[in-house]
Amino acid sequence: MLRPIFILALATWLPLLSSADAQTAASSSAMPRVIIPTARQTIPSRRTPVAPNGQLYPWRQNITATVFWIGEQPTQNNPVPNCKSSWDQNWMANYGGYDNPEPAARVANHNASDFRPKGFLPKLNPFYIALPYNDILRHGAHKPEAARVIPWFRRHNPEPGKTVLKGRWLQIYHGGRSCYAQWEDCGPFVTDDWNYVFGNSRPKNHNNKDAAIDISPAVRDYLDLQSGEKCHWRFVEDAQVPYGPWKKYGQQSPGVTADGTDFEAKRRYLEYLRKLRDQQYQQKSLNELQR
Template structure:
């Protein structure tokens, strides 16, 4: 085995072991919210966690202190796996990724299957089509939505809930930007699904817990083929990640494509405003 492979294997094992020690060996069956699935729009996802008796303190909602100039702290040494839009079921992912937690027509809206085979990709996208959504996407094991409205803990644990709230039908997590780091490279992706495996683990996503043990060596983050390719990841690897405000996200290959892409949305809005300003009298564009 090559030295690099040995280092990578050790890193994955150590991260997996840390998850086991963080939670202990389970002595009974997992709660109903634990599923061998990356989805959260299934009926079992709507079993709500009773948090009425939980009292939160600022320390509970921060895994570590953010670095200077950063609002959110890094989650370090997280086992990270690859998933993709349109992924078929497998032993470790029994539910296909035709839909996401927040988009029942995910594959259709994306434009097709996000083929992960490097031989069928070019410039971070599938060679056969140009995606209609941002190819830099990820999944974290929490869904703020319930069958109706939001989960009861969401307003208290999602840090940006109040500023992002657009009504009971809209997720405050979908589309949020995440920085993902491996070695000296950092990529930026949008949160577009809930998983791996769980959809209720806010204590890890927003708090100080480690990912819980699961079939994928305690994986706590799923990333798209574009993220994999930019970071030079293995199919199972170890990365660091943190939430970022849009103002912190630099331009890059993650800023060019997608109807859901904040960069694209803002660029189009700016183009319309410039066109309106350039018209005689600065009037609105005729519809």
């Protein structure tokens, strides 16, 4: 039961909140918001830029996506093979095999929350992407601008030549749905376009309809996002990534301990309870909340 003092304060604040909501509705309704399933939120570093609308990182809007996959062989549109990545010389082996993009060779099931190749269980996250920038100049050295243009570079304080980009989370939005994926390679076509990746410029590449983000087959299937179509994307912090098929496989899976405790099952159950609690709370009227 809410205390009378809290009820009086709530009644005083409601008109002010309604006015503020009305002023910001036009700007905030255009793009999706990150849903944080837990009560705790990571406090951004002072060096991390905060957009005027309060969102941690700005959206890159109307970006042409192309599909690529681990194990892809060179073609006219993709001259570089994908058996290894910019940061992983054994990418295909570490993933567990060839990430066959053919629909008949894939599991793509929203009900089961499962998106992966049929032939094996991937050892890395099947939700991966490539962006056209590499922070590494050569072994033991970063590019001169890396510390200046990468928002989280100084926060990580990396060793010389150690990337701070590999594994970075993104939110990708298309067709009324969003998913999350990790940055695992560089491209398409260029690897020095920091003005687009971290700045406000449009992509410098003009091949393949100005393609500026490569997406994996799992991202394609989840969003129904085909090569040549547009999407929006932005960076997100680890704590802002909700549980989903993008956390089902790979190094972030807790697994089962020696005593038989299945932390992955517990995590899914807790996530279900949180969603159920939030749904019930949102359905309550103001009068019910004041009781």
